Amino acid sequence: MAEPVHITFLGGLGDIGRNCAVLEQEGALLLIDCGIMFPDNDMLGVDVVLPDFTFLLERADDIVGCVATHGHEDHVGGFSYLLREATFPVFGSELTLGLARGRIEEAGLLKRTELTPVADGETWTIGPFDVEFIPTTHSVPEAFATAYHTAQGTILHSGDFKIDLSPVDGRLTDLAHIGALADTDGIRLLLADSTNADQPGHARSESSVGEVLYNLLHHEEGRRVIVACFASHIHRIQQLADAAGAFGRVVAPLGRSMRRNVTMARELGLLHIPDSALISSDDITDHDPGDVMVICTGSQGEPMSALAQLSTGDNRWLKVTDSDTVILSSHPIPGNEHAVTRVIDNLMRSGADVVHSGISDVHATGHAKREELKLYQSIVQPEWFVPVHGEYHHMVAHARIAESMGMSEDRIIVAEDGDRLVLDDDGLRKVGRVPSEYVYVHGTVGDVSSGVLADRQVLSQEGLVSVIVCVDLSRGRLVAGPEIATRGWVPPEESADLLADLAGRVADTLTQALADGTRERPALAKVIRRAAGGFVADRTRRRPMIVPVVLETRA
Ligand SMILES: [Zn+2]
Numbered sequence: 001m002a003e004p005v006h007i008t009f010l011g012g013l014g015d016i017g018r019n020c021a022v023l024e025q026e027g028a029l030l031l032i033d034c035g036i037m038f039p040d041n042d043m044l045g046v047d048v049v050l051p052d053f054t055f056l057l058e059r060a061d062d063i064v065g066c067v068a069t070h071g072h073e074d075h076v077g078g079f080s081y082l083l084r085e086a087t088f089p090v091f092g093s094e095l096t097l098g099l100a101r102g103r104i105e106e107a108g109l110l111k112r113t114e115l116t117p118v119a120d121g122e123t124w125t126i127g128p129f130d131v132e133f134i135p136t137t138h139s140v141p142e143a144f145a146t147a148y149h150t151a152q153g154t155i156l157h158s159g160d161f162k163i164d165l166s167p168v169d170g171r172l173t174d175l176a177h178i179g180a181l182a183d184t185d186g187i188r189l190l191l192a193d194s195t196n197a198d199q200p201g202h203a204r205s206e207s208s209v210g211e212v213l214y215n216l217l218h219h220e221e222g223r224r225v226i227v228a229c230f231a232s233h234i235h236r237i238q239q240l241a242d243a244a245g246a247f248g249r250v251v252a253p254l255g256r257s258m259r260r261n262v263t264m265a266r267e268l269g270l271l272h273i274p275d276s277a278l279i280s281s282d283d284i285t286d287h288d289p290g291d292v293m294v295i296c297t298g299s300q301g302e303p304m305s306a307l308a309q310l311s312t313g314d315n316r317w318l319k320v321t322d323s324d325t326v327i328l329s330s331h332p333i334p335g336n337e338h339a340v341t342r343v344i345d346n347l348m349r350s351g352a353d354v355v356h357s358g359i360s361d362v363h364a365t366g367h368a369k370r371e372e373l374k375l376y377q378s379i380v381q382p383e384w385f386v387p388v389h390g391e392y393h394h395m396v397a398h399a400r401i402a403e404s405m406g407m408s409e410d411r412i413i414v415a416e417d418g419d420r421l422v423l424d425d426d427g428l429r430k431v432g433r434v435p436s437e438y439v440y441v442h443g444t445v446g447d448v449s450s451g452v453l454a455d456r457q458v459l460s461q462e463g464l465v466s467v468i469v470c471v472d473l474s475r476g477r478l479v480a481g482p483e484i485a486t487r488g489w490v491p492p493e494e495s496a497d498l499l500a501d502l503a504g505r506v507a508d509t510l511t512q513a514l515a516d517g518t519r520e521r522p523a524l525a526k527v528i529r530r531a532a533g534g535f536v537a538d539r540t541r542r543r544p545m546i547v548p549v550v551l552e553t554r555a
């Protein structure tokens with residue numbers, strides 16, 4: 001019997017975001033990615049959603065490292081949280097580490113890790129695993145598929161990928177090598193990106209966006225062009241800069257992460273913009289509008305981003321007018337549609353022309369569609385398959401694709417966050433569950449529990465009623481109050497009678513409870529909450545949060 005290998009999924013299976021998987025052999029844990037997810041609209045006041053790290057933290061000493069497949073936040077954004085409680089080295093391409101580094105540094109955690117750059121085609125021994133880093137195309141440069149040589153054979157993780165045969169940097173997905181791995185020892189288990197599994201056809205090549213942008217600029221002579229895209233999408237930025245250069249425009253990066261990434265990518269030799277073609281945000285208005293292209297952050301409508309500020313006239317460097325054309329070189333991630341639409345509307349109110357992916361092909365996805373996923377299956381021919389990186393319906397669609405390519409249904413496992421699988425001599429199966437709840441983070445204050453979030457939902461939908469009383473516990477008497485204050489419930493000036501009735505009901509119930517001998521403040525608070533809650537529900541059919549406050553006099 002060869003040593004079994006366990007795979008535990010902490011995030012990314014069931015939602016797009018917070019990707020994190022753990023590979024385990026002989027007691028050693030190797031992470032594949034450590035990402036965050038951005039919150040939904042109903043996660044009030046939450047900045048970031050993390051994987052539940054409980055499983056890892058119980059065995060923090062066993063972590064031998066983390067493989068970072070590429071530099072997107074849903075893959076590397078979690079380090080600045082996990083590294084507070086565990087230390088381990090991170091392996092990834094130079095750009096991936098560069099993108100991850102900023103947040104780790106901001107959190108003061110750089111000394112708790114060793115950022116280890118790896119190059120295309122290299123194999124590194126990390127704990128019990130030999131890990132191969134295989135070039136793959138995606139919407140950020142230097143992304144990897146990774147092959148893990150384990151006691152149970154080779155596990156191939158596709159990473160986020162598309163099969164782009166005309167990549168902007170000429171770095172192709174190394175299908176030949178993947179085919180060679182499949183052909184020699186075979187791929188025991190494939191884990192592959194499901195994001196676009198329900199989309200027919202092939203993803204368009206990133207370089208096709210360059211032509212569209214070039215043609216657009218042709219029609220914008222004399223007008224300032226402002227383009228929003230992901231700050232990590234270095235190839236998009238390259239194509240924008242090339243198009244700008246062709247029309248004699250200088251390029252102005254706008255927004256903190258855009259400026260930082262442009263600088264870093266130029267230093268790494270991944271982005272080619274001559275010094276003479278680059279200007280700072282301060283100098284945008286020194287140039288004629290027709291001579292400038294502004295490249296900014298905020299393509300997802302993020303509230304504090306450069307584009308959101310431009311849309312509301314709050315950007316300190318630039319005001320949008322009717323001589324501007326704004327291009328959103330992006331597609332809204334599910335959940336962001338509303339924010340993006342609002343930004344577009346506000347830009348149009350300022351008089352700008354707005355071009356977005358709904359009216360022109362100014363964006364290409366970074367994730368493989370159905371025909372590419374079939375091609376991948378046909379090359380890899382895995383013995384076992386687990387779809388990853390998707391909502392549940394994406395993963396089911398991906399499972400169907402594998403079946404359509406000849407895989408038997410019982411060799412495919414659709415797993416979810418928290419599932420623990422074992423790969424041993426008998427094959428692959430689920431063997432248990434680990435904690436996998438959403439972990440909410442609010443600013444730097446710390447973790448937000450789901451209880452706090454439930455309170456916020458009540459407050460946002462029902463409002464708050466506070467009831468303050470003062471009692472003399474020794475004599476069992478209500479001394480003052482009830483004072484009623486409300487927020488977000490009913491307008492107090494129009495509801496004087498209702499509030500007076502409420503105060504009366506609370507006073508009666510409380511007096512009775514005191515007469516019956518109740519003397520504990522928590523018990524009295526409970527009496528108030530019940531009396532006020534029942535009264536409010538009867539009279540208004542609403543359930544605001546009731547906050548009783550019992551003060552005690554010591555006469
Ligand atoms: Zn991803």
Ligand SMILES: [Zn+2]
Pocket residue numbers: 070072138139160366
């Ligand atoms: Zn990605």
